[in-house]
Amino acid sequence: MKVLTVVGARPQFVKAFPVSEQLSRHEEVLVHTGQHYDEMLSSVFFEELPIPDPAYNLGVGSGSHAVQTAQVMERFDDVVDEEAPDVVLVYGDTNSTLGAGLVAAKRPVRLVHVEAGVRSGDWSMPEEVNRVLVDQCADLLCAPTDRAAETLRAGDVRGDVVVTGDVMYDALLAVREHALEHSAIVDSLGLTGESYVLATVHRERNTDSEDRLRSIVEGLASVSATVVLPAHPRTVAALEEYGLYEEAASALELVDPVGYLDFVALLSGAERVATDSGGVQKEAFYLDRPCVTLRETTEWTETVETSWNVLVGADPAAIRTALTRPLPNPAAKPTLYGGGKAAERVVRALSHPSAATADDD
Numbered sequence: 001m002k003v004l005t006v007v008g009a010r011p012q013f014v015k016a017f018p019v020s021e022q023l024s025r026h027e028e029v030l031v032h033t034g035q036h037y038d039e040m041l042s043s044v045f046f047e048e049l050p051i052p053d054p055a056y057n058l059g060v061g062s063g064s065h066a067v068q069t070a071q072v073m074e075r076f077d078d079v080v081d082e083e084a085p086d087v088v089l090v091y092g093d094t095n096s097t098l099g100a101g102l103v104a105a106k107r108p109v110r111l112v113h114v115e116a117g118v119r120s121g122d123w124s125m126p127e128e129v130n131r132v133l134v135d136q137c138a139d140l141l142c143a144p145t146d147r148a149a150e151t152l153r154a155g156d157v158r159g160d161v162v163v164t165g166d167v168m169y170d171a172l173l174a175v176r177e178h179a180l181e182h183s184a185i186v187d188s189l190g191l192t193g194e195s196y197v198l199a200t201v202h203r204e205r206n207t208d209s210e211d212r213l214r215s216i217v218e219g220l221a222s223v224s225a226t227v228v229l230p231a232h233p234r235t236v237a238a239l240e241e242y243g244l245y246e247e248a249a250s251a252l253e254l255v256d257p258v259g260y261l262d263f264v265a266l267l268s269g270a271e272r273v274a275t276d277s278g279g280v281q282k283e284a285f286y287l288d289r290p291c292v293t294l295r296e297t298t299e300w301t302e303t304v305e306t307s308w309n310v311l312v313g314a315d316p317a318a319i320r321t322a323l324t325r326p327l328p329n330p331a332a333k334p335t336l337y338g339g340g341k342a343a344e345r346v347v348r349a350l351s352h353p354s355a356a357t358a359d360d361d
Helices: 010-025 043-048 065-083 095-105 126-137 146-154 167-182 210-221 233-241 245-251 260-269 278-286 301-305 316-323 342-351
Strands: 002-007 027-032 087-091 110-114 140-143 160-163 196-200 226-230 253-255 272-275 291-293 309-311
Touching (some): 010 260, 027 065, 065 095, 087 095, 146 160, 210 226, 278 301, 278 309
Parallel strands (some): 272 291
């Protein structure tokens, strides 16, 4: 079986490597769209993780949602012509996912969507639009949770729905020990033995609004703990544009973007997490780190319902309150996203959808 795997952004590189390992008995051709092209947002992940080198880099780069999606479609269409795959496999909810998914949907190939069925209910998020549209096109939908599978079935999707668990959990289990042994970032930042908050801010809703970004900086700066913020290029540009960079740099520990191993080490050592990233919400949950989400909605609603995640938007007072609340009890935390065998189930489902379930954890 020839599988054309499409990735374009940091979370997709992380999700792809455990699946690529399971695809070793098949022929996998990796396509990097170039949606993330910064060294620390892209190539470093191929150096750190056992991901096959991309056979193609579409060089899409930055641009509006329409431009990115259109360029992915135009350039990926040629790749499908050349490779003639049996399967096109896409991850998550990026413009790369949508562009490649639309191309595959109009070809005689099977479209497989990993992380299908998750919903925030917020149609102002481009990611929500992307994931819903790809779910409608897919032939095989790999849902990370029972709830996601129920959402798909209630939406009357045409493809086969399989509960696989979350491949990001597979990835975290695979690298955590190695990250703790080999990453020196906690020591280099002088954080050893210190209680600190790990923060990430990169979504357009937060970076494209001066008021929201100012409020987030104010909220993060209001806590007594050190706040470590690996600063996304978009965030740095916004801080500089709004005249907030010096304020943020004096109140927070701003650092350059980090690779996955360093990020896992930072996350493992943090007491709490503040983020607007969907993936980081889950990674915090897996590592028993309470999360404060700098959004009004989340696609990972189970983390909120179990009290491991709090939605605060950009309200400074709410950010401070959530970052100083009592820590939840790890012993009472439920298992929500499978037991670390999601990649195996995804690959099994490519041939036998009915044989891949999350019940054998």
